[in-house]
Amino acid sequence: MEYHYYGWQEDVPIESETLPGIRSQRDLYDALKRCWCAQTCAPRLRPDWSAANPSLGQCSISAFLAQDLMGGEVYGVPLEEGGVHCYNVVDGHVFDLASEQFGSRVLCYEHNPVQSREAHFADADKYARYLLLWERLKADQGAVSLS
Numbered sequence: 001m002e003y004h005y006y007g008w009q010e011d012v013p014i015e016s017e018t019l020p021g022i023r024s025q026r027d028l029y030d031a032l033k034r035c036w037c038a039q040t041c042a043p044r045l046r047p048d049w050s051a052a053n054p055s056l057g058q059c060s061i062s063a064f065l066a067q068d069l070m071g072g073e074v075y076g077v078p079l080e081e082g083g084v085h086c087y088n089v090v091d092g093h094v095f096d097l098a099s100e101q102f103g104s105r106v107l108c109y110e111h112n113p114v115q116s117r118e119a120h121f122a123d124a125d126k127y128a129r130y131l132l133l134w135e136r137l138k139a140d141q142g143a144v145s146l147s
Helices: 025-035 043-048 059-070 117-121 124-140
Strands: 073-078 084-090 093-095
Touching: 025 059, 025 124, 059 073, 059 084, 059 117, 059 124, 117 124
Parallel strands: none
Antiparallel strands: 073 084, 084 093
C-alpha cells in the first residue's frame, strides 16, 4: 500500500502493550484515519472538516498520541496563518501523520521548535480532544478503556 503522509517511507516500529495491534507508524496512521472525526478536529477548523480530509485539525493531538506510543519529540512548523503544525521525530525518523490536510503544500520539517505537551494541553478543549482520540483509538483496536 502506498501512503501519502510525510515520512511514510520509513516505517518506525511500535511496541505497545496498550494497543498490541498497532505495530508501526503505518498501523497507527491507518487506525487514526478511522478514528479522526469532527469532534477531534480543532474547533476553528471544524466547519471545514470532512471524511475526505480527515487529518484536518488533528495534528497536535495525533502527534502527542504518537509520542505516547513511540517516544521521541514533537516539533511544530510555524504556519504563515498563525499557530504551529505538529509532527514527530523518533530515532531520527521524521513523520507527520496529519500532513495530508495541506494537500500539495510542502512544509519545512527542519529547524523547528520542540513542542511542550504541557503548553498544548493547557488548552482544556485540546486535552479533551486528545482524550477522545485515545478512547476512539482504543475502541478501534478492541482495547479495554482505562476510563
